[in-house]
Each structure stands twice: as C-alpha cells, then as structure tokens.
Amino acid sequence: MDDQLALPVGTTLDRFIMRKQEEFPYATGELSQLLRDIALAAKIVNREINRAGLLGITGNYGQQNVQGEEQQKLDVIANIRFIRALRNGGEVCTIISEEDDHVIQTGNTEGKYIVAMDPLDGSSNIDVNVAIGTIFSVYRRTSDASGDGTLEDCLQSGARQVAAGYIIYGSSTMLVYTTGCGVNGFTYEPSLGEFFLSHPMIMTPSEGKIYSCNEGNLNSFPEGIKAYLDYCKEQNYTSRYIGSLVGDFHRNLLKGGVYIYPATAKAPNGKLRLVYECNALAMIIEQAGGMATDGTERILTKTPTELHQRSPLVIGSPEMVEKVHTFLAEKVLTA
Ligand SMILES: O=P(O)(O)OC[C@H]1O[C@](O)(COP(=O)(O)O)[C@@H](O)[C@@H]1O
Ligand SMILES: [Mg+2]
Ligand SMILES: [Mg+2]
Numbered sequence: 001m002d003d004q005l006a007l008p009v010g011t012t013l014d015r016f017i018m019r020k021q022e023e024f025p026y027a028t029g030e031l032s033q034l035l036r037d038i039a040l041a042a043k044i045v046n047r048e049i050n051r052a053g054l055l056g057i058t059g060n061y062g063q064q065n066v067q068g069e070e071q072q073k074l075d076v077i078a079n080i081r082f083i084r085a086l087r088n089g090g091e092v093c094t095i096i097s098e099e100d101d102h103v104i105q106t107g108n109t110e111g112k113y114i115v116a117m118d119p120l121d122g123s124s125n126i127d128v129n130v131a132i133g134t135i136f137s138v139y140r141r142t143s144d145a146s147g148d149g150t151l152e153d154c155l156q157s158g159a160r161q162v163a164a165g166y167i168i169y170g171s172s173t174m175l176v177y178t179t180g181c182g183v184n185g186f187t188y189e190p191s192l193g194e195f196f197l198s199h200p201m202i203m204t205p206s207e208g209k210i211y212s213c214n215e216g217n218l219n220s221f222p223e224g225i226k227a228y229l230d231y232c233k234e235q236n237y238t239s240r241y242i243g244s245l246v247g248d249f250h251r252n253l254l255k256g257g258v259y260i261y262p263a264t265a266k267a268p269n270g271k272l273r274l275v276y277e278c279n280a281l282a283m284i285i286e287q288a289g290g291m292a293t294d295g296t297e298r299i300l301t302k303t304p305t306e307l308h309q310r311s312p313l314v315i316g317s318p319e320m321v322e323k324v325h326t327f328l329a330e331k332v333l334t335a
Contacts, residue, residue: 010196049132075098113139121166133169142156159300163180184201222262
C-alpha cells in the first residue's frame, strides 16, 4: 500500500502497471499486457465517440442485441474495437459481451484470462453528448487447461475477479480500475495519447447527499425503495440521474452517494446485467470502501447462471446502502 502512494499524480498508466505488476501474485506480465490492451481500445473508441457526429456513426445500427435493445452504431463499433484489441493482445481466451448472445472464443488457446464487458454503457445518451462508458471485468480460467474458455470459466462470481474497471467518456476521458489493491483513476491526454494517474487511491465518502435512480419507474418500485426515496427528500438530498450507469456511478464514487436500480414491473430482476455491469462496479466500490448489493445480498457473492442475467443494484457510500437495506427490511416486515 505505501508503495501505492509513492507513484505521483502524472505517472503514465504504462509505468503504473509496470510498478504494480510485482504486487500481483501471478506477476507474469500477462495481466499487465491485458490492461494495456484495454487502454489501447479505450483510446480508439474515445476518438470515435468524439468524432461520431462527423463520421456519421451516430444513431441506430438497425439490429437488436440479445436483450432486445436497439443496438446503436457505437455499441457495435466499441464491441468490435475491444474484441479486436483483446484478441490481438493474446492474453484473453474468451470474451463475454453485452452485444453478443454467446461467448466469443478469441482463438488465444493459451490465454489465461476471461473478459466480461459492456463495450458501450449508457447507449441512450450516445447521440446527446452525455457521458457514456465502457465496463470490464477480468477473470482467470478456473483450470490450467488451454483451449477455448468454458461456460464455467465465464460464470464465475464477482468475488473471483482479478481486475475490474471502467472507462468514462465524459468532459474528460478517464480509466478507473482495480486489481484488488485499491482503486486508481487515470485521465487521458489525447495530444500525447497517454493516460496519466490523476486520482490515486480513490476512497468513496462513507456518507453522501446524492441519490441516483430513474424515478420515472417509481410506481413499480418496491415499497422499501419508495420509502427510502421519501427519506432522501426529507433529508434534502440531491437527485442526480443521467441514465448512464458509469456516469452516475463515477460521480457518486467521488462525491458520495447511492445509485439504485431496483426490480420494477418492467424489469422484475432489475435492468442491469450482473456479469458485465454490476460485478465490475461492485469490485471497484468495495475497494474504495463502499458497498454493492441487490438490496439484500452482496453482488460479489452472487454466482451467475446465465451470461446476460440481470440483477437489482444498490451501490455507493456504505452508510447510504445500509440505509436502503433498513428501509427494505422494514417494509418486508410490515408488508
Ligand atoms: O433508462 P433507464 O431505465 O433509466 O436505464 C438506464 C440504465 O440503463 C443503461 O443504459 C444500461 O446500459 P447499456 O446502455 O449498456 O445497455 C445504464 O447505463 C443506465 O444506468
Ligand atoms: Mg450498460
Ligand atoms: Mg452497453
């Protein structure tokens, strides 16, 4: 940990990865290379997002993904870019993507890692210049076998992540990630083509005054969530919701707050996907001193049974998540 603090703000991502490698039990350089591959894809996708309006790559792609959602052109482009970078990097044998029904076998049969990803998060905000993101989780194979990754390799609980992070394409582009030794944020400097350490050892405030959820679904929220939102209003908390999970999460991570996407009538298991949205952010928030649950159970202990399964999500400052639980438990008791 002390060594962690030794790296000053302004350290390049590459140098940071190199210095941290020795902290990682399997320090063979493969995970470091994988993180560099993700950073490379992020730079390319960032460039395309910034110029999307000029390149005619805004709007619908004209196809639906396995979730039944209209794919945006940038969903597909980001998916292609990350798959290509991970395949060419050679460290990843199998990829799970929001945009692909089935797992993607990269052909890197000696690759030791599995990546689960949401190539473009916040799709409804792509064309309106609101922050969007990419979310990724990294797992090791469950065995020393080579060949294609198995379904068992792809359906591991979030607690088995060896790395997790996100890229936010906002007023600046940042990469925020953890390998289990704290959370660090890097800001992209396009003119130099480099990510620089800008937010070392991020810790989220234990309590905040921001709550984030789509109250448009209020009528079908669980009673406990309705009661918690009333409590937030009584406390004069601030409501902030942009409709990009990465954007809402990032704000609350830095400022303190809670993001809630509960089960609703439209989405009885919640909307967000456990394997490539909830797990990564749960590892980040826990490493930053916060909490992530589905309203009762810790997200990281849930073992997925399907690639695209959904989960309710309550994530953020620990005292606020605890408060949500109190209201949920109370309403269950009095129901
Ligand atoms: O429009 P809603 O129901 O509030 O949902 C918004 C949520 O859905 C998402 O857009 C789902 O992610 P994708 O855009 O990757 O499909 C989240 O980013 C966001 O928090
Ligand atoms: Mg998403
Ligand atoms: Mg997405």
